[in-house]
Amino acid sequence: MQAPQSPQRPGQPNQAAPGFWRRMAAVIYDSLLLLAVLFLATTVALPFNAGEAFSADQVIYPLYLVAVSFVFYGWFWTHGGQTLGLRSWKMRLVDRHDNRAVGWRQALLRYLAAVLSWLCLGMGFVWILIDKKNLAWHDYLSGTRLILTEKKDS
Known part of the structure; x- marks a missing residue:
C-alpha cells in the first residue's frame, strides 16, 4: 500500500507524506x-536560583523550558526544515501550500498546535491514521506539512 500523494504543483515533484510510525x-x-x-x-538557569532545585511554585522555570523547547524546534524548522529526527527519518517540514521553507510565525503556530495535539492525549497525531493526506492537527493549523526527502523506486 502506497502512502497518499500530495497534489502536484507545476514545476514541483510529487512528494509523498510520511506515515504515522515514521513520524x-x-x-x-x-x-x-x-x-x-x-x-x-x-x-x-541553576545559578539564577542560588544553585537550588526549582520548586513547584516557581512559574518562570517551566515557562523558560517551554521557550527553550520552542527555540529548539523553531530554529531547526526555519533553517532547513529538519530536526535531527526528521533528517534521520528522511523527512522535511515545508509550507503546505507551496513547499517553501517555514518562517518563524508558522513555526510558532506549529509548536503551539503540536502542544495542543499532545494535550488532547495525542489525538492530533493519531489523526494522521484517518486523514487522507496524512496530516496531523498541527499541520492543518500551521499551514505546514512533512514530506519525504528520499526518492522511491517505482
Whole structure:
C-alpha cells in the first residue's frame, strides 16, 4: 500500500507524506535530543536560583523550558526544515501550500498546535491514521506539512 500523494504543483515533484510510525520515530529521536538540551538549559538557569532545585511554585522555570523547547524546534524548522529526527527519518517540514521553507510565525503556530495535539492525549497525531493526506492537527493549523526527502523506486 502506497502512502497518499500530495497534489502536484507545476514545476514541483510529487512528494509523498510520511506515515504515522515514521513520524513517531522522529518524535522519539527528537525528544531524546530535546531532553539533553533541557538539561543544559537547566544547568544554565541553576545559578539564577542560588544553585537550588526549582520548586513547584516557581512559574518562570517551566515557562523558560517551554521557550527553550520552542527555540529548539523553531530554529531547526526555519533553517532547513529538519530536526535531527526528521533528517534521520528522511523527512522535511515545508509550507503546505507551496513547499517553501517555514518562517518563524508558522513555526510558532506549529509548536503551539503540536502542544495542543499532545494535550488532547495525542489525538492530533493519531489523526494522521484517518486523514487522507496524512496530516496531523498541527499541520492543518500551521499551514505546514512533512514530506519525504528520499526518492522511491517505482
